[in-house]
Amino acid sequence: MNRCAIIGIGQTHHKAKRQDVSIAGLVREAAARALADAELDWKDIDAVVLGKAPDMFEGVMMPELYLADALGAAGKPIMRVHTAGSVGGSTAIVAAQTVISGVHRRVLTVAFEKQSESDAMWALSPRIPFQPQLTAGAGGYFAPLVRAYIHRTGAPDDVGMMVAVKDRQHALKNPYAHLRIKGIDLAMVRDSPMLWDPIRYLETCPSSDGACAMVLTDEDGARAAPRPPAWVHGLATRSEPVVFAGRNQVDPQAGRDCARDVYAQARIADPRRDIDVAEIYVPFSWFEPMWLENLGFAASGDGWRMTASGVTALGGALPINPSGGVLSSNPIGASGMLRFAEAAMQVRDQAGEHQVDGARRALGHAYGGGSQFFAMWIVGRDRP
Amino acid sequence: MDRDEEVLEAPYRLEYTYQRSTGPVIGRFLGALRDARLEGVRTASGSVMVPPLEYDADGAATGEPTVVGPGGVVTTWAWVTEPRREHPLPHPFAWALVRLDGADSAMLHAVDAGSIDAMRTGMRVVPRWQDERTGSIRDLACFVPESAAAAAAAAAAAAAASAAAAGDDRPPVTMFPSPVALDYTVTAGRHLSAYLRALAERRIVGGRCPVCTKVYLPPRGACPTCGVPADAPVEVADHGVVTTFCIIRIPFDAAPFPPPYASVAVLLEGADMPIFHLLRGIPPEEVRMGMRVRAVWVADDQLGPTLASIRWFEPTGEPDAPHDQIARHL
Numbered sequence: 001m002n003r004c005a006i007i008g009i010g011q012t013h014h015k016a017k018r019q020d021v022s023i024a025g026l027v028r029e030a031a032a033r034a035l036a037d038a039e040l041d042w043k044d045i046d047a048v049v050l051g052k053a054p055d056m057f058e059g060v061m062m063p064e065l066y067l068a069d070a071l072g073a074a075g076k077p078i079m080r081v082h083t084a085g086s087v088g089g090s091t092a093i094v095a096a097q098t099v100i101s102g103v104h105r106r107v108l109t110v111a112f113e114k115q116s117e118s119d120a121m122w123a124l125s126p127r128i129p130f131q132p133q134l135t136a137g138a139g140g141y142f143a144p145l146v147r148a149y150i151h152r153t154g155a156p157d158d159v160g161m162m163v164a165v166k167d168r169q170h171a172l173k174n175p176y177a178h179l180r181i182k183g184i185d186l187a188m189v190r191d192s193p194m195l196w197d198p199i200r201y202l203e204t205c206p207s208s209d210g211a212c213a214m215v216l217t218d219e220d221g222a223r224a225a226p227r228p229p230a231w232v233h234g235l236a237t238r239s240e241p242v243v244f245a246g247r248n249q250v251d252p253q254a255g256r257d258c259a260r261d262v263y264a265q266a267r268i269a270d271p272r273r274d275i276d277v278a279e280i281y282v283p284f285s286w287f288e289p290m291w292l293e294n295l296g297f298a299a300s301g302d303g304w305r306m307t308a309s310g311v312t313a314l315g316g317a318l319p320i321n322p323s324g325g326v327l328s329s330n331p332i333g334a335s336g337m338l339r340f341a342e343a344a345m346q347v348r349d350q351a352g353e354h355q356v357d358g359a360r361r362a363l364g365h366a367y368g369g370g371s372q373f374f375a376m377w378i379v380g381r382d383r384p
Numbered sequence: 385m386d387r388d389e390e391v392l393e394a395p396y397r398l399e400y401t402y403q404r405s406t407g408p409v410i411g412r413f414l415g416a417l418r419d420a421r422l423e424g425v426r427t428a429s430g431s432v433m434v435p436p437l438e439y440d441a442d443g444a445a446t447g448e449p450t451v452v453g454p455g456g457v458v459t460t461w462a463w464v465t466e467p468r469r470e471h472p473l474p475h476p477f478a479w480a481l482v483r484l485d486g487a488d489s490a491m492l493h494a495v496d497a498g499s500i501d502a503m504r505t506g507m508r509v510v511p512r513w514q515d516e517r518t519g520s521i522r523d524l525a526c527f528v529p530e531s532a533a534a535a536a537a538a539a540a541a542a543a544a545a546s547a548a549a550a551g552d553d554r555p556p557v558t559m560f561p562s563p564v565a566l567d568y569t570v571t572a573g574r575h576l577s578a579y580l581r582a583l584a585e586r587r588i589v590g591g592r593c594p595v596c597t598k599v600y601l602p603p604r605g606a607c608p609t610c611g612v613p614a615d616a617p618v619e620v621a622d623h624g625v626v627t628t629f630c631i632i633r634i635p636f637d638a639a640p641f642p643p644p645y646a647s648v649a650v651l652l653e654g655a656d657m658p659i660f661h662l663l664r665g666i667p668p669e670e671v672r673m674g675m676r677v678r679a680v681w682v683a684d685d686q687l688g689p690t691l692a693s694i695r696w697f698e699p700t701g702e703p704d705a706p707h708d709q710i711a712r713h714l
Contacts, residue, residue: 018405019405019558019559020405020407020408020558021405021407022404022405022406022407022410022438024407024438024439025407025408025438028438028439028445042443042444056398056400058402059400059402059562059564069437069438069439069440069441069443070438070439070443071443072439072442072443073443074441074442074443114405116403116405117402117403117404117405118400118402118403119400121636121637122400122637125636125637125638126398127638128396128570129394129395129396129570129572130392130394130570130572130576130580130690132659132660132661132691137634137636139630139634140630140632140647143630144628144629144630144647144649144714145628145714147628147629147630147673148627148628148673148714151628151673151707152711193633193634194631194633195633195634196630196631196632196633196634197630197631197632197633197644197668241608241609243608243657244598244607244608244609245596245598245599245600245609245656245657245713246598246656246712246713247714248712248714249714250714
């Protein structure tokens with residue numbers, strides 16, 4: 001197996017509406033920035049691996065067809081990956097696997113979403129005959145899980161609000177973040193409208209237009225790169241059925257299995273000790289403590305204590321989502337890849353104001369569907 | 385009974401209008417169409433692409449706009465004998481690739497030739513413009529065979545448009561609506577159909593997996609964990625326990641009531657999977673996990689093969705179930 005490294009990272013400035021560009025122009029912007037970071041040209045790329053959110057979200061059924069020219073794919077392999085909200089992560093993993101397997105030497109991977117062209121609430125709540133109504137968009141699906149988490153652990157009411165404040169404070173340090181709420185504090189979150197009780201407006205992610213791209217390469221490519229690479233130390237995906245009797249949706253088995261696999265590949269015995277920073281997929285604030293437990297950073301029932309202690313803020317022992325996370329920028333199809341890319345930026349010492357000092361190993365995490373798809377990678381400053 | 389007759393079927397239309405942003409290159413092309421003008425774009429290799437794209441086949445960004453046409457040559461075509469509702473013309477016409485004068489690529493559009501006998505590869509055509517133009521590919525109604533009269537009409541339309549454009553303060557074209565509508569016939573399948581038919585008789589019938597013994601609602605052709613049919617019929621109670629819930633306070637199009645209202649997961653007695661439904665008869669802020677609830681059915685004459693045969697659930701007033709009873713169910 002070959003080693004794989006990230007040598008180019010690009011993203012757009014994420015916004016509610018990017019009406020100045022087409023979808024092609026949007027992905028081009030991120031891809032061109034990734035190529036510039038790697039100091040490569042379109043002709044240097046061997047293959048393109050593309051991901052986006054489910055088709056109804058923006059009504060583009062074959063993005064690989066529409067975007068082949070915008071991504072310089074003529075005469076090259078191009079493919080599209082689907083795994084709902086985790087797609088940005090699994091797309092990067094498919095791209096990395098083509099390098100690890102020795103099939104390609106330099107791969108461009110891109111993920112995007114232009115939410116302004118559609119309505120995710122509509123896309124998630126169709127009235128299909130014979131099917132029970134999904135209650136009300138993603139919030140209606142996930143709010144009962146959040147309630148179950150709070151009930152099981154006895155977490156105080158304000159932990160979700162603390163996450164909402166912390167991630168938005170981080171976003172103020174990230175020039176690409178969509179939500180930049182000056183003076184964000186607990187009172188502002190508490191006073192925001194309750195949408196899907198117990199989830200308040202400011203505890204939810206925004207709808208964003210944006211794209212993310214990375215250039216992945218092998219050991220020779222990493223040696224030739226102009227800037228320090230991030231090395232892939234491990235990568236894994238897992239899934240589980242969305243419905244089965246006794247399913248633990250608050251702490252899904254697929255997430256635990258995926259984490260165990262990726263830690264074993266990276267020789268991580270104790271994630272809390274061995275990982276310096278993590279970008280995890282938190283679309284609703286309470287998913288931070290839930291995933292801290294699922295990922296093994298905290299014991300079952302203790303995730304909220306870790307959040308409440310301040311450990312997960314920039315400056316804490318294990319900063320979570322220094323970029324501002326999904327709560328601050330949510331181009332759904334790209335949100336998973338942004339987590340993976342931000343993890344790589346951290347170990348490349350490339351994160352500017354939201355850099356975690358001395359970050360050597362980072363986790364990128366994404367989940368999707370009804371908490372049923374998981375994608376994770378561990379990246380490091382040192383060659384594995 | 386014939387199996388096909390057991391399966392419920394219903395029409396379903398998936399319909400939405402996406403709002404596309406054009407980007408500068410496509411927007412300029414659509415703006416030119418609004419002015420009854422055809423424009424291409426010059427690529428890095430010097431060729432002229434019509435309709436324009438933002439990037440050429442080599443992945444390079446395309447360059448300056450170039451006026452092409454208005455006439456062109458049919459490079460290939462297919463005759464449509466029975467136009468469909470969505471087609472641009474109500475009578476037989478040709479779909480053709482038309483290479484406009486000055487262009488190096490051909491564009492697909494309709495040719496209104498009157499008869500298949502009037503169509504041939506290599507024939508010259510000119511545009512016929514809509515009178516009302518909005519910045520859409522439909523502003524170009526179709527092409528017609530070139531003749532003195534057709535050429536004069538096209539030239540007159542272009543002249544009128546350019547006179548109008550001189551005093552034009554309309555904003556550039558940056559957006560266009562993109563309606564989609566897909567018609568499906570949805571079939572419920574045997575297991576779901578049986579479950580729904582029982583609801584029309586005020587019965588809730590699940591299916592037991594013979595391997596793990598879990599009772600699924602509705603019964604399933606394959607148990608998600610064991611892979612064998614989970615369809616041995618088991619009648620479950622119409623009362624149970626709220627395992628978790630959400631108070632919906634956000635209004636949205638498909639909402640059953642004005643908010644706030646409670647959406648609950650109910651584990652019916654005898655089932656191993658909760659069903660999602662509405663809870664009424666209690667202020668939303670008093671809903672609790674573990675609350676015991678029962679189904680409120682619609683009147684007899686409103687019963688049908690649908691979960692809507694249960695209007696909603698309401699509290700029974702009995703003491704709440706202990707947490708252990710719901711801990712393994714969401």
